[in-house]
Amino acid sequence: MMQGGKMVEIVIVKDYNEMSKKAAKIVTTQINGKPNSVLGFATGDTPRGMYEELIKLYNNGNVDFADIKAFNLDEYYGLEKENPQSYHYYMMENLFRHVNIKNENIHIPEGMAESIEIECEEYENKIKKVGGIDLQVLGIGRNGHIGFNEPDLKFEARTHFVKLDDDTIKANSRFFSSIQEMPTKAISMGIKTIMQAKKIILLASGKEKRDAIFKAVRGETTPEVPASVLQRHPNVIVIVDEETAALL
Numbered sequence: 001m002m003q004g005g006k007m008v009e010i011v012i013v014k015d016y017n018e019m020s021k022k023a024a025k026i027v028t029t030q031i032n033g034k035p036n037s038v039l040g041f042a043t044g045d046t047p048r049g050m051y052e053e054l055i056k057l058y059n060n061g062n063v064d065f066a067d068i069k070a071f072n073l074d075e076y077y078g079l080e081k082e083n084p085q086s087y088h089y090y091m092m093e094n095l096f097r098h099v100n101i102k103n104e105n106i107h108i109p110e111g112m113a114e115s116i117e118i119e120c121e122e123y124e125n126k127i128k129k130v131g132g133i134d135l136q137v138l139g140i141g142r143n144g145h146i147g148f149n150e151p152d153l154k155f156e157a158r159t160h161f162v163k164l165d166d167d168t169i170k171a172n173s174r175f176f177s178s179i180q181e182m183p184t185k186a187i188s189m190g191i192k193t194i195m196q197a198k199k200i201i202l203l204a205s206g207k208e209k210r211d212a213i214f215k216a217v218r219g220e221t222t223p224e225v226p227a228s229v230l231q232r233h234p235n236v237i238v239i240v241d242e243e244t245a246a247l248l
């Protein structure tokens, strides 16, 4: 089902599975239309199913990652690439090692960078050099964050060093054996970086995202709800399941 609304196109699907399939189809269409697309990827629980679908599509010969360039939204500060909780590891396990993307085309902020400042600047430059992101995939935090752009951060932010919100630390500590092991800092693409993507898909599933999605697409555009900035983007598709969409 599609609904009008502001600039944001909202697609409501039955459940997580359908959300994943729909998102994988959009990514595939993008790649097939432009085989050297620059894709922006997210981690977390939300896009796992989409990556599974993409791997299936790849194995069936429906999509080819040979010329794709990938840029991830974020990485924890202080985690080695080999750490199973790092987003490097997540991307290798959930997508990259299963498809034919070239290693040199994989870009994820370096959480162990000696100089965070240089790392952030270089990350922005790499995105610029390839002509910007064609399609950015986003999840949303319960607090409305996109990437690790926490509430109240200015919309002008580019790739930067982030101190994670208490709510994010609590939510993401589920992936760590204890909350003490959960990093409290990260490197994230900024809101401005994300807003420069030519097309964006925002995925959300389950009732714990209901409030954040409602505020993001129906509420006022405010840094208190970072995802609400997407209302100002001309080409956004929000794909949500029925549980998430209950308030829309």
Ligand code: F6R
Residues within 6 Å of the ligand: 041, 042, 043, 044, 045, 046, 047, 073, 074, 138, 139, 140, 141, 142, 145, 146, 147, 148
């Ligand atoms: C991850 C990211 C985050 C997540 C968000 C939702 O790269 O940028 O913004 O998308 O925290 O996480 P999940 O999907 O685990 O609920």
